[in-house]
Amino acid sequence: MNPAPxxxxxSPLQARAEDAAxxxxxxxxxxxxxxxxxxIHAILLVAxxxxxxxxxxxxxxxxxxxxxxxxxxxxxxxxxxxxxQMKKQTRKPQILQRLVTEAPSxxxxxxxxxxxxxxxxxxxxxxxxxxxxGSIGGIGSGGGGAGRGLGGGTGYSDTKFFxxxxxxxxxxxCVDVTKxxxxxxQVVADTLEQAQAMMEKMNVSTKFNLMVFRDGxxxxxxxxxxxxxxxxxxxxxxLKDAAAAEKGNAPGVxxxxxxxxxxxxxxxxxxxxVLSDDKPFxxxxxxxxxxxxxxxxxxxxxxxxxxxxxxxxxxxxxxSRSGLDSQEYYTELAKLTGGKxxxxxxxxxxxxxxxAISLRGK
Numbered sequence: 474m475n476p477a478p479x480x481x482x483x484s485p486l487q488a489r490a491e492d493a494a495x496x497x498x499x500x501x502x503x504x505x506x507x508x509x510x511x512x513i514h515a516i517l518l519v520a521x522x523x524x525x526x527x528x529x530x531x532x533x534x535x536x537x538x539x540x541x542x543x544x545x546x547x548x549x550x551x552x553x554x555x556x557x558q559m560k561k562q563t564r565k566p567q568i569l570q571r572l573v574t575e576a577p578s579x580x581x582x583x584x585x586x587x588x589x590x591x592x593x594x595x596x597x598x599x600x601x602x603x604x605x606x607g608s609i610g611g612i613g614s615g616g617g618g619a620g621r622g623l624g625g626g627t628g629y630s631d632t633k634f635f636x637x638x639x640x641x642x643x644x645x646x647c648v649d650v651t652k653x654x655x656x657x658x659q660v661v662a663d664t665l666e667q668a669q670a671m672m673e674k675m676n677v678s679t680k681f682n683l684m685v686f687r688d689g690x691x692x693x694x695x696x697x698x699x700x701x702x703x704x705x706x707x708x709x710x711x712l713k714d715a716a717a718a719e720k721g722n723a724p725g726v727x728x729x730x731x732x733x734x735x736x737x738x739x740x741x742x743x744x745x746x747v748l749s750d751d752k753p754f755x756x757x758x759x760x761x762x763x764x765x766x767x768x769x770x771x772x773x774x775x776x777x778x779x780x781x782x783x784x785x786x787x788x789x790x791x792x793s794r795s796g797l798d799s800q801e802y803y804t805e806l807a808k809l810t811g812g813k814x815x816x817x818x819x820x821x822x823x824x825x826x827x828x829a830i831s832l833r834g835k
Contacts, residue, residue, distance in 0.1 A: 628678035641744035643680040645737035649749040686733040727755035752802040784812040
């Protein structure tokens, strides 16, 4: 039996070749592992980024656009349906056959009688003209009752009185007829001149009245009357006589427009002009100055909420402290009603202003 052949040890060259082969295989395995790891990490990053975007990114808003309905709106459609129903229910007018001839007819209608319309300028003041339907004879109404229903006229007038613009339907002029006003300051002449110019531009459907006062009151008529030419002439003549006779007085001593203003309000005047040269005074009532202010403050309640404007013409006021006091008092009184205090003549206003400056200097 032959013995097994013994294996020869590798030579040095073979040993080095085997070592190089093993090193190359190891490097190849390492590179392959690295590339595989990089590929796996890249896939994981892409997956994570996609998931993040899907979760975090805001969803786009959904917009809905409604298109206009081609059909008619509900109201128009309902209206159209009702129109059609009315057309079906309404009978069509029948066209009647008529005979027409171009030749003149032998039959002629009688002439209509001439009817003359009354001229409003010649009409007297009557409650029926200013009455309302169904109110004839009622208390406080336009048809013969007592109260404000007999007052305001039916039309506005735009005019002027002592330089002040006036827009009203009824006006009352209250004139102070104390001796100093009538004889010394000639208030009647100036009042008549201004009133005539005012009345010429007034609508005849506007109402007016004239009053005189001292410590009482007297009026041209018991009620407001229309501004006709005839009524104006009668009123001016009455004012001359009343001033000459110094009417408008009551028991007691004083000089106040209070009673004139109160009567004008009761008559239904919308605009009141007071002509005086001094503030109110009544010996029987020490608090009369304040009492008149209180009445004017409450004037809208007296009229049932209807505004009344009180204007004051401070006529040739005295160039003294009393004149300045009168100006201050009547300015306050007029403002309470939305009216105005006017000093007449205009140059007297500047004189009072200079007087006030000189008194302050002292």
